[in-house]
Amino acid sequence: MRVAITGSTGLIGTALARSLLADGHQVVRLVRGPSAAAPRDGSESAHWDPAGGQVEPGAMDGVDAVVHLAGAGVGDRRWTADYKREIRDSRVLGTRTVARACAGAASPPRVLVSASATGYYGDTGERIVDESAPAGSDFLASVCVDWEAAAAPARAAGIRVVHPRTGLVVSAEGGAFGRLVPLFRLGLGGRLGSGDQYWPFISLTDHIAALRFVLDSEELSGPVNFTAPEPETNRAVTRAMSRALHRPALAAVPAFALRAALGEFATGITCSARVVPAALLKAGFPFRHPTFEQALDSALRDAR
Template sequence: MKILITGASGLIGQRLTETLLSQFHQITALTRTPERAAKLLGPQVQLWNTLADKTSLDGFDAVINLAGEPIADKRWTKDQKQKLCDSRWQLTAQLAALIKASANPPSVFISGSAVGYYGDQGQALVTEDRLAKKEFTWQLCSRWEALALEAKSEKTRVCLLRTGVVLSRQGGALSKMVMPFRACLGGPFGDGQQYMPWIHIDDMLNAIQFLLHQNTLNGPFNMVAPNPARNEQFSTLLAKVLHRPSFMRVPATMVQWLMGESAILVLGGQQAIPQRLIDAGYKFRYNELKPALEDVLKN
């Protein structure tokens, strides 16, 4: 297949690109930093640095859209919120327009989203049919998804990736969580009862490929493991795998002071399950948190 990937130099995109290349797919990556991308992805990947000179995406079999400003790296000021939105909405709108303009469009458009689509759901079980709470993360993700769905037609199906915390040894959210635990300063946030939907990087990659090749699948998919963990359970298991204590509970008021409005990312949560992936027949390699953490944190 000939595949266009955005966000190919990110945590998921880089591993996905490597995997697809090993299967002899032809990969084109859209990147703002071609020199850096060339070093990360290698000479087999064709690089684009803009879509401005493109009139269609004829010739591509699939588009995988993973680009976006990291959501938890900075406080949510008004400007930062706009940056989070623009980095997702503008590119997704461009891709959808190019797909619609194609005489022979890609057969599938796989586009990013997040479990933040649902907002803070407390203790409720969250499948893809769950009604969302209209918080900022819902505003961000719902518009992002709506723009992607503009590409849908008889020739192009659209799959939306409502992703949880991706567990990987290469970086991402887990690397930030590990640091205080290694210093014996780790522990739950707030009361620790909020759910943390997670997914092992291998299942993330395998599930994307599953959606790539299952021609009947479309719509939203919770990209999470079948067994979400509460923050307290996650902290206990992480400490156990790292052979460190887990007693430094971080008060909710401190998290709110440090993170502002974005504190909802760690003090809220979703007991999200991958109902539509399970129904479609996807088999998870990592169903339980402890083996997943042991794998990504092994020496």
């Protein structure tokens, strides 16, 4: 199989490319800088300009599948008006560019896996939600709605489109937990806000396996929650990290302090999303790490 990937240098993209290459598949990395003829890992690269709507001619030739992961980091900077615009534009414009390139290819790929997030659902409190739940009303929810809608050109061309609505990826190497683990190692970890909010999570191992699963599963299309079957509260996550890292978790950051430090982004930390992976479970996806303790243990082992 020949797979094109955007965001291939990020946490998920790096792991996905490594997994595909290890199994003998071909990988084309869509990069925003000049493309390289032969990256050292055996993959290929091609240039794309998400804001300008351009993909290097011929980049999609012979591609069986496209995995679109690129987008500005939600937690990388404080949410100023300019950065909120960048968060939205990087996702909507990038997705539209990839979808149009797929639709316009001489031989279009059979599937486009275009990332989304559990932020689609907004704050759901203690209510369990699956892929049938409506969108929330906050900023991240509106971004996710526009993000998914931007893949319309690929859908119109008859390409199967899957939107992985991803929760927090459990890895010590990057993402949210890549930032939390060092704090807990120093004894500075603790619950955030009330601690009662549900955090949808998925181990990096399960996330990559789920991406490989949806690439091959013809019956899956549309939104697919990439979350473990047993979402946990922030309080439970805090306790599990304290036990696993053998450090006390005495610190507690109240919601008002988070808002003062992080601005509007704090809502993404203190809101509750009790999201379950109904579509993956129905399709028979075998989770290796259904609980947070298992996901954390895997992440810590991989980091050693």
